[in-house]
Every structure is written in C-alpha cells, then in structure tokens.
Amino acid sequence: MILSGKAKLAGVMGWPVSHSRSPRLHGFWLNRYQIDGAYVPLAVPPEKIREALRALSCLGFKGCNVTIPHKEAAFEAVDRLTGRAKKIGAVNTVMVDENGGLTGDNTDGYGFIENLKAGAAGWRTEKPAAVLGAGGAARGVLVALQDAGVKNIRLTNRTKQRAEALAADLGGIEVVDWSERSDCLEDVGLLVNTTSLGMSGQAPLDMTLSGLNAEAVVTDIVYSPLKTDLLLKAEQRGNTVVDGLGMLLHQARPGFAAWFGVEPEVDDALRSFVLEDL
Numbered sequence: 186m187i188l189s190g191k192a193k194l195a196g197v198m199g200w201p202v203s204h205s206r207s208p209r210l211h212g213f214w215l216n217r218y219q220i221d222g223a224y225v226p227l228a229v230p231p232e233k234i235r236e237a238l239r240a241l242s243c244l245g246f247k248g249c250n251v252t253i254p255h256k257e258a259a260f261e262a263v264d265r266l267t268g269r270a271k272k273i274g275a276v277n278t279v280m281v282d283e284n285g286g287l288t289g290d291n292t293d294g295y296g297f298i299e300n301l302k303a304g305a306a307g308w309r310t311e312k313p314a315a316v317l318g319a320g321g322a323a324r325g326v327l328v329a330l331q332d333a334g335v336k337n338i339r340l341t342n343r344t345k346q347r348a349e350a351l352a353a354d355l356g357g358i359e360v361v362d363w364s365e366r367s368d369c370l371e372d373v374g375l376l377v378n379t380t381s382l383g384m385s386g387q388a389p390l391d392m393t394l395s396g397l398n399a400e401a402v403v404t405d406i407v408y409s410p411l412k413t414d415l416l417l418k419a420e421q422r423g424n425t426v427v428d429g430l431g432m433l434l435h436q437a438r439p440g441f442a443a444w445f446g447v448e449p450e451v452d453d454a455l456r457s458f459v460l461e462d463l
C-alpha cells in the first residue's frame with residue numbers, strides 16, 4: 186500500500202460493518218493501480234450517521250459508501266441527490282465536493298445492469314422481465330430495468346401489498362400473485378430474484394422453471410452461495426445464468442472513480458480475490 190500525508194481517503198459506513206467486503210474490494214484496486222490512498226471500514230451507529238457524514242469533509246475524506254442500516258438515512262442527510270438516487274429513495278455512495286458539500290448516489294442498479302451486460306451478452310431489453318421481491322434491492326433493480334428500456338416488467342412478492350405499492354410508485358409495472366410466480370415466465374427474457382430466498386441460512390425459493398423459454402437469462406442478486414438453487418436449476422435447463430457477485434463488484438466502480446480518479450476494471454482476478462473471503 187502507498188500511503189502518504191497526501192493520501193486520498195474513503196470508506197464504508199455501516200452498523201455493523203465488519204461483514205462488508207468493500208474494504209477488500211477497494212483495497213485490491215488501490216494496490217493494482219498503485220494509488221496513494223486508503224479505504225477503511227467505519228462502524229457508525231444509526232443515531233450518529235448524519236454527524237459522521239458531515240465529518241467526512243473535516244477529516245479530509247473524498248467520500249464513502251453507506252450500507253445497512255444507513256442507506257435511507259444518508260438519502261435524507263446529503264445536500265444533493267443524483268437522479269437515480271432520487272428514484273430509488275436510498276443512497277449507497279457519497280461524494281464530498283471541494284466546498285464540503287455531500288452528493289448522494291445509488292449505484293446498485295448500475296451494478297446490476299453492468300453485471301448483466303458482462304455475464305449475459307445476449308440479453309435484450311425488448312422482452313419482458315420478471316422480478317421476485319419488493320424490498321429495497323428490488324426497487325433498485327426495477328429502476329435500473331426501466332432506465333435500460335425494459336417496457337414490460339412483472340413483479341411478484343410474498344406480500345402482495347408491498348409489490349402493489351412499489352409498482353404504483355414507479356409506474357408501468359404489472360403485479361403478479363406470488364402463487365402464480367411460476368406461471369408468468371413463458372415469454373420473459375429475464376428472471377431476477379431479489380428476495381433472500383435461496384440465500385445461505387434462508388429458506389429455499391420454491392419455484393418451477395418449466396415454463397421458462399430457453400433464451401431467457403436468470404440472475405440472483407445474492408452471492409452466498411455463488412450459485413443458488415435457482416441458478417443451478419436454470420443452468421441445468423440450458424438458460425444463461427448470472428450470479429450476484431458481479432453486481433457487488435460493478436456497483437463499486439463509480440465511487441472508486443470519483444474518490445480516487447481511476448476507472449477500475451472488474452475482471453477474473455478481482456472476482457477470485459473477493460471470492461477468497463466468502
């Protein structure tokens with residue numbers, strides 16, 4: 186690591202923050218590009234998040250990421266919001282300007298789309314997309330799909346009211362009963378799981394893929410396990426699958442570029458390095 190008195194500083198705020206893989210990820214890039222800088226974990230309790238964000242400028246930080254449970258609080262605390270952060274209603278990346286002002290961005294949707302582009306070159310936005318889940322992650326995915334030009338999006342969630350509220354807020358989204366989640370796949374070009382079902386330590390995702398066409402892409406935004414049962418079943422059928430690790434890696438790119446002045450690359454070496462810590 187190169188570190189001097191002129192080092193550029195950034196970090197990640199969370200509570201807890203010890204689980205975050207962002208320091209490992211950004212540390213890899215800092216080392217690769219031989220940057221005089223550091224990216225550090227910042228354990229900030231919820232009642233201190235606004236104060237901590239305001240302290241970034243005083244401490245010479247270029248910005249930070251924010252993770253659970255601070256994304257909504259950061260949305261309220263910054264001075265300016267990017268368009269995508271406004272649509273998503275949460276912030277995961279903060280930049281400090283030369284006057285100490287804070288700009289909040291949300292790069293989750295960017296990471297999702299970039300991961301799709303990298304892992305499924307044949308994916309086309311003209312075909313419908315089916316999205317499982319209606320939480321914060323689903324909102325980021327839906328906004329990203331709409332911004333990418335997907336006109337027909339079907340949303341299903343175990344609690345239908347949450348899906349209906351999200352669809353009404355974003356507009357142009359069809360809500361499907363959870364009981365019919367396996368019956369709306371015939372013509373879709375993309376199936377996305379944003380729920381915790383199938384994640385390590387969580388209940389399995391009970392879903393039949395028999396109606397899914399062979400050209401459809403299937404992706405799961407979780408990366409533990411790297412290949413969920415949903416992805417394994419889709420892969421066995423011959424569908425293109427995209428795991429969730431790439432979303433984590435790609436969402437970090439805009440922040441790193443803003444703080445450290447280098448456009449970082451996501452490649453196999455980075456994936457292998459981050460996977461070693463999973």
